[in-house]
Amino acid sequence: LHPAQAQKTYQIGTDVTYPPFEFANEQNQYVGIDIDILKAIAKDQHFRVNIKPLGFNAAVQSLEAGQIDGVIAGMTITPERKQKFHFGDPYFKTGVIMAVSQKSKIKGFSQLRHQRVALKTGTAAATYANSIKAKYGFKTVTFDDSNNMYQDVVTGNSVACFEDQPVMQYAIKHKTPLKIVTAPANKGQYGFAVQKGRNADLIAKFNVGLKHIKANGTYQKIVAKYLGAQA
Template sequence: MKKSTLFITTICVLLVILSGCGDNSTHTSEKSNTENPTTVAVAVLNNYPPLIYKDQGQLSGMDYDILNAIAKHENLALEYKEMKFDGFFAALQARQADVAASGITITDERKEIVDFTDVYYESGLVLVTRNDSSIETFEDLKDKTIVATNGSTTHEMAKEVAAQYDAKSKALKETDTVYLDVENGYSDALIMNRPPLLYKMKVSGDNNKLKIVGENLTIDRYAYAVSKDKPELKEKLNSGLQKIKISGEYDEIVDKWLSE
């Protein structure tokens, strides 16, 4: 009788141990999926509001929020690398970054060296002058200087507009210095993407010194640039983008940053 009791007790103990092991295995698997995300190096600007910029020492903006929302859905750990725009594509080719994000426009030339995700926003370029400028039309640009950000589509457009209207163009490395160049009278006009320009004018309030001349010069499609040797990452970003659009997170983020 004692042997039977001991046998039954032993069996029960074993069942409890095995049951506990089974539970631990499941939790470990789920925990592992959360604790071991794929690390992704993201090249960004830190001075391009409202898309991405530093706010009290922390990155913020629409691109930042969209990428972080995608990362949560796709188990990605994003490591942001702040650099100048003209260094983005070299960083992707040199594998110093996996993704670049800061209102990047898709162009055929860029497609030759990097891949792009699905489009996440459509915008356009605009011509901008000081409020007190005599420039009211593109014809008024004759002999004037147009400034833009080096390495960007704004610089390419500045050169095109300058050639068409007998003006001069120049490029600066930092977006915020492009604004200052016109505000301080060193250049007569600038070319800028509409969202950051509207945001700057909005937050400047009564101190705004800039105005838009004419209509949009282009219709631009924003996407995230991805290293060509990271096709799986591109698919994850597209998958995450689709998920946040379906969930409504995408609309909430865009409304937060770009509502007029």
């Protein structure tokens, strides 16, 4: 690299705590599948990233307002979001599930009538739950982060929550006392997002870098580090 061409630093918004995709580890370093993938791609494509754990909804709002360059936050590629954002190639499969307390007798949406359901603001899971809310007659309460949403169900304030399957599976494996009771709905994939019409170069670099880290095994190593051999 020519010395005059210092590596560009992009401001990247992410969720606060969304394991295994982004979270602070025991050494208080910010890690996870999203963070490690983006860092590996940045290294491969010679750019730098400044990771800002803003919270999911705040990160998406900041991106829309042009205050940051990109979002990587287990962000589902949806038709509505494609109107506003330009997504890189999909990098992880997901779907929306409902989880209830481990001791709960609730097995499906029809048992939610007049009950309270916990949702996370601005998420694809909340959009899905809101789309079936009238049909099944439940009430909702919203949270800005996943853990507070889970705790509302654990304490019994809400009877269920809606979350992404890989994230809920990971939380349950790591001792969150909930269980998944529905099959994944609105299946889709996670994508790295920029504002439409801005940072097209960053998306191009992301896509080339993603191909490289898949071809050289780095992607698979990162996923296995957090999810084990199952992935």
